[in-house]
Amino acid sequence: MRENADTASRPLTVADVLALPVLAAGQPQVVAGVTRLDRPVRWVHITELTDPASFLKGGELVLTTGMPLPDQPAGVRRYVDELADVGAAALVIELVRRYHRPPDALVQACRTRDLPLVTLAEDVNFLEVTQVVHTLLLGNQAEAMRRTQRIHEAFTALTLRGAGPEEVVRAAAGMSGRTVVLENLVHQALICEPSGSTVEEALTGWEQRSRAVPSRDRTEVCGPEGWLTAPVEYQGERWGRATMLPPPSPARAAFGPEDVTVLERTAMALTIARLIHTTPWERAAHRDALRELAEQRHHSPEDARARVAALGLPAEGGFVAVLVDLRTQDNTAEPESVLSEELLTSGMPALVGALASGRVGVLLALRHYQPWRPTVERIARIALGLDPGAVVGVGSEVAELSDAARSFREAGRVAESALPGAPLPDGRSYHELSDIGLRRLLYALREDxxxxxxxxxxxxxxxxxxxxxxxxxxxxxxxxxxxxxxxxxxxxxxxxxxxxxxxxxxxxxxxxxxxxxxxxxxxxxxxxxxxxxxxxxx
Structure with a gap:
């Protein structure tokens, strides 16, 4: 949606109006406030009054021949201050009748208040300017209403078909053209859908950056980076917040009404998804991150580290993959839940998640290359307690998170080579690469x-x-x-x-x-x- 309607959806700015043929014919020249030409224009106001600000509400492009300007510098400053205080978008003065160059006092006053001052060297039909600009503004408003309706319809459709939080966040990023993140109450980024940036750019240092952004009770822009945030809650119980990030480049840094609408509907859809889907957000986030690592679907090693770190897990050090293959049941919900709780209780940082029907994966993060075999033994005993036919395979230890896929492949080969009914290795309840002898190798290749x-x-x-x-x-x-x-x-x-x-x-x-x-x-x-x-x- 954003790609097709980006120009029409953003507010009409001072720069846009100056580029219109009806004003370009007057040879406009910006003599003050050149850095503020991105100000949105809400309306055009023609005035020859000495106190036009009393008729303004903010956002107006003020057109004047210069006839009402005071002669004294103090009066000029007061005239400009009133326009600036009310929030006028810009002042356009025609240098045809009273002036042939802008008064120094006017230029200095506009520069002081950073109010765009534009001079016209040629005669311009102000009435025609208002007609053209107002037509554009009204057309934009109608189009904005249509786009808002499409946003509501899109999120309603997501809700009616029971979309999960991943699909909701993905849709929000697609509609807004911005990166959207769902985080929990302890500032862990559970879902990130980047747009115009990488996962690394979006999530690096996430917790520290997020804690600098105060939590609000409504959708608003806040924090040092100018994030747009919306609470995700139900009946007074808050579960987290949805965040829309400004783009890396300042070209489209400002959030518009459409962005607010998208994020508000995102928060509502996430609330409904939470009520419908019983899987905790954190567990689903671990599962998704684990699958990306096991299947090597991350775009870069930096993206992988940023995503894992944003979940509150170590992204540096040693890692080892463990696979639990359930031989007598396909339901992975209970083993996934039990293993997650066990590892959380033991203090061993890990990602746990179902990788396929009847298969649960675990990626252990080893601090200072700590011994992992006792932890794997506990995992294996729990798995065997849940399913006596379970087979637990372990890959080799890897130093980089991006190499986790290799450890998972090895763990898969180990698990698939376990002969049914064969005794467990001496002294342990799991299998390693070193256990693969001739018979186990041939068993793993039996479908060939x-x-x-x-x-x-x-x-x-x-x-x-x-x-x-x-x-x-x-x-x-x-x-x-x-x-x-x-x-x-x-x-x-x-x-x-x-x-x-x-x-x-x-x-x-x-x-x-x-x-x-x-x-x-x-x-x-x-x-x-x-x-x-x-x-x-x-």
Whole structure:
């Protein structure tokens, strides 16, 4: 909305009026207040009175031929002071009848009060100026009313379909063309939708900057940076506030009535979203931040650090990713909630959130590279208490927040390689990268058709022979390979005579067209047998 209507939606300024052909024909020259040409013009007033201020309400562009100006400097100063005090937008004087150059006293008085003073070297039809400008102003007002209506309709539609806080904030940023942030009562930025800036620019040092902005009971501009803020509350209970930030460049620093309308409707929609959606804002914010890190969706490492820091978590130091895969339930709400409370109680800073159905992610922030294994053990025991079939995988420790995605990928490989029903590692309830041996690697790759094809090519004929003839040559091969080619050990494990083992091994060699005395071929068959085992374990 903002992109299509930006020019029409902003107030008509002194500079805009001076650029109109009807005034440009008079060769306007700004001799005072040149830095204040961005003042909005509310109306145009033609006057030849010595006290025009008594008929003004502020925001008027005052047009005069100069005839009523006092002769004495003191009178000129009083004339300008009255205009400035009432809030006139600018004074335009025609240098055709009484003056051919602006009086020094008038120029000095306007400069003192920083009131724009514009001279016209050529005769201008003031009545035509008022007609043109008033037509523009009235047209802008009608268009502003239409845009305001569209804003109300957009937020009404969001509310009716039960939009969550993220969608509400995103819509507000899109309508206003400004960065919009939702924060809680302890000044943590829960949702940030940047517009015209980066997350880093918007959120760096957020808590300190936010605490410098006083909380108000209504929507207004306040604080050293000129933030537009609106409280988010219900029946006297305040939950946080919505904030609209001015752009990094001062080109559009002023907030207009439309911006106020957008932010007020944003606060209302956020209140309704809070009542409809039971997930606490903080938990949803952690979940979103976690997903961005795990999926590496942040625009830059600086953005990632700024977002995490704005949530009140360390953005520097070591980090380690933990994944909890729930094998007997898909509902992640309870594990997510329980793990969040446990980590909050333990004092270990972390992001916790559901990453997918049946999978909860945890990113531990390690202060001074503190030991993380005791914390992960607590996480694993809690997970197993909630779901006895849960598998907890841990990635490697990383030094940069932007590398968290790598730790999550590793944790995912660890969790996916855990064999069902296999015992836990000695002394712990979770799995690490070092636990991935041949069988776990093949189990993780079990969906790969190349692994399936390899196992079938190596052992398919042997399995088929056993099925047709009721033999058990595959077991004999297993004993032989497990014994590293020792036939005596293989015979003892299979409760067979050595001669029987010799005979069966020769049959195996014939069926598979292989040489079991070859170490390389024995290795190939051992891998194929391990692959067949994990494929059958699915």
């Amino acid at each position: 058709v190349r692994v399936q094809d390899y196992a079938e090519r190596q052992l398919g004929r042997l399995v088929d022979h056993d099925a047709r003839h009721g033999t058990d040559l595959l077991t004999t091969l297993r004993h032989y390979l497990d014994a590293a080619g020792n036939k005596t050990t293989a015979a003892r494990r299979g409760n067979l005579s050595r001669e029987t083992v010799y005979q069966r091994l020769r049959t195996i060699e014939r069926l598979l067209d292989c040489d079991l005395e070859s170490g390389e071929q024995r290795t190939e068959l051992h891998v194929a047998l391990a692959a067949l085992d994990v494929l059958r374990a699915r």
